[in-house]
Amino acid sequence: QVQLVESGGGLVQAGGSLRLSCAASGRTFSTYAMGWFRQAPGKEREFVAAISWGGSRRQYADTVKGRFTISRDNAKNTVYLQMNSLKPEDTAVYYCAAARGDITIVRHEYEYWGQGTQVTVSS
Numbered sequence: 046q047v048q049l050v051e052s053g054g055g056l057v058q059a060g061g062s063l064r065l066s067c068a069a070s071g072r073t074f075s076t077y078a079m080g081w082f083r084q085a086p087g088k089e090r091e092f093v094a095a096i097s098w099g100g101s102r103r104q105y106a107d108t109v110k111g112r113f114t115i116s117r118d119n120a121k122n123t124v125y126l127q128m129n130s131l132k133p134e135d136t137a138v139y140y141c142a143a144a145r146g147d148i149t150i151v152r153h154e155y156e157y158w159g160q161g162t163q164v165t166v167s168s
Contacts, residue, residue: 046070046071046157047069047070047071047073047074047077047143047156047157048069048070048071048157049067049068049069049070049141049142049143049157049158049159050067050068050069050159050160051065051066051067051139051140051141051159051160051161051162052065052066052067052068052162053065053066053162054139054162054163054164055163055164055165056165056166056167057131057164057165057166057167058166058167059131059132059133059166059167059168060130060131061131061166062127062128062129062130062131063128063131063164064125064126064127064128065081065125065126065128065139065141065162065164066123066124066125067079067081067123067124067125067126067141067159068121068122068123069122069123069124069143070122071122074119074122074143075098075099075119076098076145077098077143077144077145077157078095078096078097078098078143078144078145078146078147078148078149079095079096079098079115079117079124079141079142079143079144080092080093080094080095080096080141080142080143080144080149080150080155081093081094081095081115081124081126081139081140081141081142082139082140082141082142082152082155083135083137083138083139083140083164084137084138084140084161085136085137085138088137090140090152091106092106092150092151092152093105093106093109093113093126093139094106094109094113094114094115094126095115095148095149095150096115096116096117096124096148097147097148098148099119100116100117100119102148103115103148104148104150106150108134109128109135112128112129112130112131113126113127113128113129114126114127114129115127124141126139126141128164131164131166132166133166133167133168134166135164135166136164136165136166137163137164138161138162138163138164139161139162139163139164140158140159140160140161141158141159142155142156142157142158142159143155143156143157144156
């Protein structure tokens, strides 16, 4: 069992930055691939970024590539999402998630989810 708690969301102007954190419970955190997804009002939840259990591999959605960076600290049971050059279209609830096994961008392969944190980017 893994419990995930996101933090770091808020209101920011376009062009600004935010860093999201996701704290995980459980001693097996380092064996899970981790991902960030987001959901805007009226839209499907979509993949944002993922990182392998050891942190050596990362994947990004095309819409955030070059602006967002995912990282993890297994000693702290935490995964991060650094978001730079934010745009109004990045406004959404951001969720972190944990998947057994290899890195994946597929939503249904993630077994555990956090409650989400709101990110609002004003123009």
